[in-house]
Amino acid sequence: METAHIYIYGEIGWIQDKNSSEYGIVTLSDVKRQYDAQKDCKDVKVHIHTIGGVVWEGFAIHDFLRSLGKPITTVIEGVCYSIGTVISLAGDTRIMTSNSEFMIHMPWGMVSGESADIQKYADSLKKDEHKAADFYAAKTKITKEEALELMKVETFMTPEETLEKGFITEIAIAMRAVAKYKPKSSKMSKKDDNKKKVNGLMKSIEGAFNKFFGNDGAPQLKMVVDANGVEIDFTELEEDDTPAVGDKATIDGAAAEGEHVMPSGETYVFAAGSLTEIKPADEGGDDSEEMQQLQTENAQLKKDLAAEKKAHKALQKANKKLESDTAATKKMVETMQADFKKLKKSIGSDFDTDPKNRKDPEKTTKSRKVFKDKE
Incomplete structure (x- = not known):
């Protein structure tokens, strides 16, 4: 075995x-168990994704890795916080992926008891602060004083900042462009094939939902209501369009005919389903503000009533469809369940918990993700 892979994914306990x-x-x-299963290796790669944890355990892990006497490479693959930063410095080569984050802060904890107990614990924390600062100064490009200042304000660092201060030796690029093109090749990688299957399943599920809820993606047609509450459907206009002479319209499914006074006072004139004229509002009528207000309110009430009627009809239609499509709905749900099972199988994790079978993420196209919220 050339390289042993050790995974520090989780909290340090x-x-x-x-x-x-x-x-x-x-x-x-x-x-140690992970290493013992691969101890015939020539070098060791330590993969790190941790929010930190117990101080003395982190130093113990660092010291164990350094005691192996083999080249050590540490790779930060997510977050490396608190005592996890000490473990990362065990590497001769220290790598950080381009989307990872690094953080150092002061050691902290809680204690109860008499004043002497609390003071003793505070003294212990102070020693840990200086121990960590001395450690950082010995391993990186910053001084002890600089380390203490960064720790006091709980400093989060990007890969570039981490590299500049010497905590890591290089930044790993998550993706690289490859100058290779084989237009005649019809073979598809397993990753691309899985992606195609997943996309197909998602389209199938989306289609089932659209079919069930009657949403086929068609745009909403323009509908206006005249002053008498008559609904006029403009079959070639979308909802945000403004009717104009020449537009086609229907009333209750039949070609629109005659004159229809609109709430604005305009008159739409139809002939054989076509809007032939728009007469402006009659300005010679009653100028009473009260009368105008009543007309406006009346038109709005009629418009609201028409909308309520339309919604009621739609609800009745949907209810009838739901009652008549019980068997079809059941079959559709079963199909969707089968699709979800296929989807789950297609995108399932390939991570193997056995260290012997774990692969180097830099040599495989598959990914491993373990995330935990910051504390």
Whole structure:
């Protein structure tokens, strides 16, 4: 075996339980077990994604890795916070992926008891602060004083900032462009094939939902209501369009005919389903503000009533469709469930918890993601 891969994915804990990794806890014992399963290796690569944890356990893991006497490469693949930064500095080569984040801060904790107990704990924390600052100064390009200042304000760093300060030696590019093109090749990679299958399944599911809810993607047609509450449908206009002479219209499914006074006072004149004229509002009528207000309110009430009638009809139609399509709906749901199962199978994780079978993420196109919120 050329390279052993050790994964520090989770919080750094101190209880040496062989099952701790199942709960997202990484300990010295866990790291040692991973190494022992690959100890015939020539070098070691440590993959790190951790929010930190117990101080002394982090230093213990660092010291164990350095004691192996083999070239160590640490790779930050997500976040590297708190005591996790100490572990990352165990590497002779220290890599950080371009979307990762680095953070250092002051050690902290809680204690209860008498004043002497609290003071003793505070003194212990102060020692840990200086221990960490001395450690950073010895391993990076910053001084102890600079380290303490960064720790005091809980400093988060980008890969570029982390590299500048010497915490890492290089930044890994997440994706590289490859100058290779084979237009005659009809073969598809497993990743592309899975992507095609997933897209097909999603379209199938989307189509089923659209069919069930009666949404076929068609644009909403323009509908206006005249002063008497008559609905006029303009079959060639969309909802935001303004009717003009020459536009086609129907009333209750039949070609629109005659004159229709609109709430604005304009008169639409139709002949054989075509809008032939728009007469302006009659300005010679009653100029009473009260009368105009009543006319406006009346027109609005009629418009609201027409909308309510339309909604009621749509609801009745949907109810009838729902009652008549029970069997079809059941079959559709079963199809969607089958599609979801296929989808789940297609995008399932290929991560193997056995260290012997784990692959180097830099040599495979598949990805491994483990995320945990910042604390």
